[in-house]
Amino acid sequence: MARSSDTRQRLVDAAVDVLRHEGFAAATARNIAAHADSNQGLVFYHFGSVVDLLLAALDEVSAQRRQRYEEALAGVHAPAELVDLAARVFREDLDTGDAALLVEMIAGATSTPGLGAEVKARVVPWTQFAAAALKSALGTSPLAGVVDPDEIAHAVVALYLGLELLSHLDGDRGPALALFERGRQLAPLAGLILGGSPASAGTSNPPNKEDP
Amino acid sequence: MARSSDTRQRLVDAAVDVLRHEGFAAATARNIAAHADSNQGLVFYHFGSVVDLLLAALDEVSAQRRQRYEEALAGVHAPAELVDLAARVFREDLDTGDAALLVEMIAGATSTPGLGAEVKARVVPWTQFAAAALKSALGTSPLAGVVDPDEIAHAVVALYLGLELLSHLDGDRGPALALFERGRQLAPLAGLILGGSPASAGTSNPPNKEDP
């Protein structure tokens, strides 16, 4: 009984590890079992199929991320702080391989029939979460009624995935990190525009620019 | 001899087709050969290996894109026009499946040893091309010395890939297209800020409904 949930957890952890560092194509029953010092038959005994194990791995990571993000979001009340948080989170996901895992699962879903809907159901809440955070951070800003949080969240998630894809391709996280660092530099400017005086609401006024 | 280049081309076209609509995992010698009404042995006779055929397919698509883009870029001189062109190009690539092909090759490169470097060599010039176009469009704009074209090009390509990934996941191109449409709406504003060119004036104008 304790044995069961133990190996189950070891398999999930191994699946997460394989997805992070070896990709979807390497996420086979035998390879994952080997990473868990286990037997490949256990994958099917405990999960029924390989894809169900991978979905369990995705669930595990999603739950961890969700918790981390909610904690971090507790201290965020201004758009500038949200940009800062996003940059930090992205760097973490790039380091741990969570971003790679997400990309691998989404990309792998295109080649595995039936997996698409399951992965979608696990990714959509994540972008909705980002949209909610953005909406909350916008608060009563003058732009709150102009920009569409869902649209921006969609773009941010896409940027997140695309940057991971590119940095994984050329083995250099530099450009991706530099980009988010630039975002952090611009965050105070965003705060200035979004949270500032109503004088900036006019459409004919050029926005203030600040040299970094 | 005419026979040879004929089947060679048919195989490349079939590989492009499979990558576009079925993905990297389905790009097997037998499947591609079947799409070309051909024999799987010919893949190895003409290309040596499957990945070499896939790289030839990527080369073919890259060449076509490059030519189309260079032609389209001939009429672009202002940042606003470049944004407009990018939105049109993205919509095309989403429709034809070229965006999917690119994502599949990049994602597939993570699971096929040795493919990464080859794909990278074929993607990097493409982002450099985007950077050059952006630099050219910026021209003598006051922001030309402030923003980094390479950085922005990297971000745009990442956004391109990420949006394809997401729209492929939930089978809905709507959000991606809406986002680029929003970019087109903002393009006149960007032109106002960047160039002060007489291209377009009012920022409260409804978006242009123009069919290419």
Place this chain on the structure above:
DNA sequence: TACGTTCTTAATCATATGCTCAAACCACTC
């Protein structure tokens, strides 16, 4: 201890893939 349930292991099957190879085929020259 003896029994039944749960869990684990290794062998096994059916299938698919990259790739090789010998034989057949075809267009062309002498």
Place this chain on the structure above:
DNA sequence: GAGTGGTTTGAGCATATGATTAAGAACGTA
């Protein structure tokens, strides 16, 4: 017409995968 070089074909090999299964081990309980 026979030979020649390039091209095509289908069978075959080694390997890998998802999934099944029967036999065995571990555990709780009577």
